[in-house]
Amino acid sequence: MSGGPSVCVAGIGAVGGTVAAMLARAGADVSVVARGATLAALRADGLTLREGGASFTCRPRAAEQASGPARDLVILAVKSHQLGAVLPAVAPVIGPDTLVLPIVNGVPWWMTLPGPDGVKSAYPGAANLSAANPCIANPCAAAGPIVDPGGVLAGGIAPSAILGCVAYVFSTMPQPGVALCARQPRLVLGVAEAGASAGYSTGPAMAAVMDLLRAAGILVEHSADIRSAVWDKVVANLATNPLSVVCEAPLGQLGTDEQTRALIAAVAREGQQVGAACGLHPALAPEHLLDMVAAAGGHDTSMLQDYRGRRPLELAAIGDSVIALARVHGIAVPVTQTLVRLARFKSTADREK
Ligand SMILES: NC(=O)C1=CN([C@@H]2O[C@H](COP(=O)(O)OP(=O)(O)OC[C@H]3O[C@@H](n4cnc5c(N)ncnc54)[C@H](OP(=O)(O)O)[C@@H]3O)[C@@H](O)[C@H]2O)C=CC1
Ligand SMILES: CC(C)(CO)C(=O)C(=O)O
Known part of the structure; x- marks a missing residue:
């Protein structure tokens, strides 16, 4: 990531709205993917973040479909079951050097988990993943089809681009385009894919993302065991x-x-x-x-x-x-x-x- 970082945030609800506004407030070049009433509100009134007694409004570029140059960072901030549907809306701005940060609860699609026999099973993305990335020997066999039906995410986002993330955020969106943040968000980041030891180099790029998030006022920790x-x-x-x-x-x-x-x-x-x-x-x-x-x-x-x-x-x-x-x-x-x-x-x- 060099120069001013460009960030696309997909999903402007409680978490995406909070993080996008904090990044914009810190001077990042933020664009967002939103839809329906939220998109209309963003276009009419911008994105507002309320925390403590303070209120900040910004006007990020907002669209249903991201376009333009590849971004440094794409943040996915939708519910887990909405990830597959939002991916095509951000795919155009995910380039070879883009990092993808899912701020999403639940068992993540990218997580490798061996079964009791340690053998990969019928996870839809398994064949592709293993061919592209031999480090993914044991995709999350039992949970994969549940969190990534059809292997859409596994097939659509390179494992080496993904930053693993755990979110301790206390936000709501009381009305479209207005995020209410009850306390300082805390994110724990770590190299998501199993291949860190096999030459993937998300390390320095991840450090840049951590700096960016910290500059925005988010508490950021690194985990060596994400x-x-x-x-x-x-x-x-x-x-x-x-x-x-x-x-x-x-x-x-x-x-x-x-x-x-x-x-x-x-x-x-x-x-x-x-x-x-x-x-x-x-x-x-x-x-x-x-x-x-x-x-x-x-x-x-x-x-x-x-x-x-x-x-x-x-x-x-x-x-x-x-x-x-x-x-x-x-x-x-x-x-x-x-x-x-x-x-x-x-x-x-x-x-x-
Ligand atoms: N809220 C919180 O404090 C915390 C939430 N989390 C996790 O963070 C993730 C995000 O949660 P949260 O922000 O609360 O969820 P929200 O439901 O508040 O926000 C999700 C947003 O994404 C939008 N969205 C979904 N699909 C699309 C799409 N295809 N195109 C455009 N926009 C889309 C939704 O729009 P629409 O309204 O139209 O569906 C909504 O505005 C979840 O995994 C959640 O569990 C983690 C920690 C705390
Ligand atoms: C419990 C909490 C608020 C912690 O961040 C959360 O993850 C959620 O609301 O889903």
């Missing part, structure tokens, strides 16, 4: 997001009530067992997770925001993928399954009314 860092966040979301929908309660309430604390701890333990069986090293102790949840106060999880907005829930990447991996490894996850089922029932039943 897959385990991702798993900690998967577990946190698994333990709180479906439960937040079932209870229709903000995080702080879930983290202080004895009944819901017991459920959070039970799901966290199940999720950690699955991660450990996948060869990961989850480090987030259930007690620490409970403290974090209790400290989150009145914030609604992104899944509860979707439920309240009558939008589909991100249950595939956050719930189904973990349940599928548990099945492959022969691990029982009864509390997780129950909460995922209840959240799905509740959201589907409500949307059908």
